[in-house]
Amino acid sequence: MTEDKVPPNPADDTNGSQAPAEPSEGALWRRLMRTNTAWIFLVLILLVAFFSVLKPNNFPTEFNTRAIATNAAVLLIIAVGETFVIITGGIDLSVGYVLLFSGVTAAQTMNAFGNPTDRGWDLILLGLLVALVSGLAWGTVNGVLVAKAKVPPLIVTLGTLGMAWGMAQILSNGQDIRYIPSLLGSVVGAGKFYAVPWLVIIAALVAAVGAIVLRMTRFGRYTFGVGSNEEAARRAGINVDRHLIKVYALSGLLAGFGGFLALAYFTTTTISGHANDNLNAIAAVVIGGTSLTGGIGTVVGTTIGVFIPAILASGFIIIGLQSFWQNVAVGAVLIAAVFIDQLRRRSRER
Amino acid sequence: MAEPLLQARGIVKHYGHVEALRGADFDVFPGEIVALIGDNGAGKSTLVKILSGSEQADEGEIILEGHDVQVSSPLEAQRLGIETVYQDLALAPDLDGAANLYFGREIVRRGPLGRLGFLDDEAMHAGARKAFADLGVDLQNAHSPVANLSGGQRQSVAVARSVAWANKVIFLDEPTAALGVVQTARVLDVIRRIRDRGVPVVLISHNMPQVLKVADRIEVLRLGRRVAQFDARGATVERLVAAMTGGLDGQGSAA
Ligand SMILES: Nc1ncnc2c1ncn2[C@@H]1O[C@H](COP(=O)(O)OP(=O)(O)O)[C@@H](O)[C@H]1O
Numbered sequence: 001m002t003e004d005k006v007p008p009n010p011a012d013d014t015n016g017s018q019a020p021a022e023p024s025e026g027a028l029w030r031r032l033m034r035t036n037t038a039w040i041f042l043v044l045i046l047l048v049a050f051f052s053v054l055k056p057n058n059f060p061t062e063f064n065t066r067a068i069a070t071n072a073a074v075l076l077i078i079a080v081g082e083t084f085v086i087i088t089g090g091i092d093l094s095v096g097y098v099l100l101f102s103g104v105t106a107a108q109t110m111n112a113f114g115n116p117t118d119r120g121w122d123l124i125l126l127g128l129l130v131a132l133v134s135g136l137a138w139g140t141v142n143g144v145l146v147a148k149a150k151v152p153p154l155i156v157t158l159g160t161l162g163m164a165w166g167m168a169q170i171l172s173n174g175q176d177i178r179y180i181p182s183l184l185g186s187v188v189g190a191g192k193f194y195a196v197p198w199l200v201i202i203a204a205l206v207a208a209v210g211a212i213v214l215r216m217t218r219f220g221r222y223t224f225g226v227g228s229n230e231e232a233a234r235r236a237g238i239n240v241d242r243h244l245i246k247v248y249a250l251s252g253l254l255a256g257f258g259g260f261l262a263l264a265y266f267t268t269t270t271i272s273g274h275a276n277d278n279l280n281a282i283a284a285v286v287i288g289g290t291s292l293t294g295g296i297g298t299v300v301g302t303t304i305g306v307f308i309p310a311i312l313a314s315g316f317i318i319i320g321l322q323s324f325w326q327n328v329a330v331g332a333v334l335i336a337a338v339f340i341d342q343l344r345r346r347s348r349e350r
Numbered sequence: 351m352a353e354p355l356l357q358a359r360g361i362v363k364h365y366g367h368v369e370a371l372r373g374a375d376f377d378v379f380p381g382e383i384v385a386l387i388g389d390n391g392a393g394k395s396t397l398v399k400i401l402s403g404s405e406q407a408d409e410g411e412i413i414l415e416g417h418d419v420q421v422s423s424p425l426e427a428q429r430l431g432i433e434t435v436y437q438d439l440a441l442a443p444d445l446d447g448a449a450n451l452y453f454g455r456e457i458v459r460r461g462p463l464g465r466l467g468f469l470d471d472e473a474m475h476a477g478a479r480k481a482f483a484d485l486g487v488d489l490q491n492a493h494s495p496v497a498n499l500s501g502g503q504r505q506s507v508a509v510a511r512s513v514a515w516a517n518k519v520i521f522l523d524e525p526t527a528a529l530g531v532v533q534t535a536r537v538l539d540v541i542r543r544i545r546d547r548g549v550p551v552v553l554i555s556h557n558m559p560q561v562l563k564v565a566d567r568i569e570v571l572r573l574g575r576r577v578a579q580f581d582a583r584g585a586t587v588e589r590l591v592a593a594m595t596g597g598l599d600g601q602g603s604a605a
């Protein structure tokens with residue numbers, strides 16, 4: 001970049017006294033309040049407390065905690081990508097079936113050289129690569145159609161949702177692929193590092209990196225900026241189209257990664273098991289305080305948003321409610337989250 | 351008189367069947383505040399967009415410091431040292447004042463983290479505080495999204511942004527249209543300070559008294575063409591209005 005003029009150097013700040021120094025502690029808190037994160041975290045704590053008081057011997061156990069976290073791990077990974085997309089003001093409905101598609105292509109690749117059950121890390125890495133490339137390819141298609149062809153994201157990703165689903169079934173003839181290297185299932189899918197499942201560690205790392213990129217890098221800043229005012233971003237000289245393509249590609253890439261991890265977790269492609277992934281990911285992002293109109297959101301919020309349905313599901317089963325109640329409760333929480341976001345927006349437009 | 355710093359010659363711009371500019375000329379001289387006035391629809395905003403790279407002219411040329419230039423994009427305009435505050439504020443409402451000031455030109459950290467695109471928020475906040483203070487703008491909270499600011503503060507952020515980066519010329523399209531009396535006075539004050547630093551300012555407005563108060567020179571656009579140029583000292587509201595509405599065609603006094 002060539003910058004022949006740079007704004008005043010902070011070092012010669014002699015008369016900056018007019019600008020009051022803002023208290024740095026409290027700034028984080030205010031930012032959290034602004035993004036709903038604090039509220040939704042409170043809801044999470046209350047839920048945990050509620051189920052823990054009700055079933056002190058079954059709910060707050062190491063076993064159950066591990067189960068909840070493991071079940072949430074794959075969803076968290078695709079929800080991180082979805083967070084970036086929704087902050088740009090878009091949406092990615094395709095993640096669930098891109099995840100499935102990537103799982104299928106990875107499984108097929110690993111089965112291409114005979115029964116893979118006893119094969120080692122080299123084949124596993126090849127499978128991972130295929131899953132990542134598959135996800136990245138769908139994400140790039142989404143991004144190009146949104147940014148260049150100017151088709152609304154809802155339509156683009158609804159279209160690729162169907163295409164990825166259909167392609168996954170065509171490739172697999174609608175049959176689940178049940179053979180994967182047993183090493184993949186036992187280490188990545190079910191293994192633990194000390195007491196923590198590898199899946200949880202991987203998901204936590206993805207979320208941490210996602211949070212850092214969103215908050216601390218230029219890529220994250222542009223994601224907020226494009227979602228906040230696309231025209232302003234263009235006039236500021238930002239290549240908005242390229243940025244949107246990158247964001248959708250990232251979402252696809254993470255869905256591909258999620259597909260590989262789901263394969264490791266279930267040790268089969270679970271073709272019929274991903275119908276709700278899209279909506280669960282979007283619900284998690286929105287419950288976590290990311291605004292559907294773009295410009296506002298956090299990965300921390302999304303992480304909490306992933307755990308609310310997960311805790312409801314586990315809690316309802318443990319207190320003996322039908323698990324269908326989880327869907328009812330998550331739906332209600334989702335609507336409440338969007339309602340609060342609307343209120344916040346309205347109160348801001350003074 | 352000195353050479354114009356920026357000249358537009360014979361700019362033509364069509365939007366479908368609408369001829370927004372029909373061979374418009376425009377000049378900016380060093381160190382001046384020049385007002386560009388004209389009735390609604392005269393083509394002022396279109397001319398500004400063309401000179402700042404947001405739109406492309408169908409015909410005509412742009413000459414900056416004696417050289418033909420192609421202002422092919424906003425980025426190119428920025429590179430040439432031309433900054434613009436658009437009528438519809440081009441700020442990102444969810445970003446704070448500092449992030450908006452540096453939007454598209456972020457400061458990254460030193461070293462490898464910087465190469466990964468890690469932002470130096472501290473440096474940007476410090477630079478922003480200084481930039482705002484220099485213009486006499488007080489932002490109570492530089493960490494607040496600009497959506498939470500008043501109209502005047504938002505306008506000030508947009509102006510500060512352009513001032514921070516412009517080294518050739520600044521365009522302000524109706525910068526006070528949405529402001530109250532006090533805030534308007536403040537923005538006009540800011541405009542004079544920019545001029546006094548040596549960067550010429552183009553002020554688009556149709557508030558005649560305001561134009562006469564701050565501008566050094568006035569150019570009048572009508573139906574997509576320049577119809578008159580005035581020295582602000584000799585001009586009156588009546589003569590400006592006459593030029594804008596066509597009552598004075600062909601006899602605007604050259605400055
Ligand atoms: N994007 C556009 N599409 C179609 N017509 C436009 C567009 N922008 C401006 N115009 C037309 O061009 C003419 C000049 O507009 P504008 O430059 O906004 O005038 P001003 O800023 O002087 O009020 C008007 O007739 C307007 O309707």
Ligand SMILES: [Mg+2]
Pocket residue numbers: 394395437
């Ligand atoms: Mg206008």
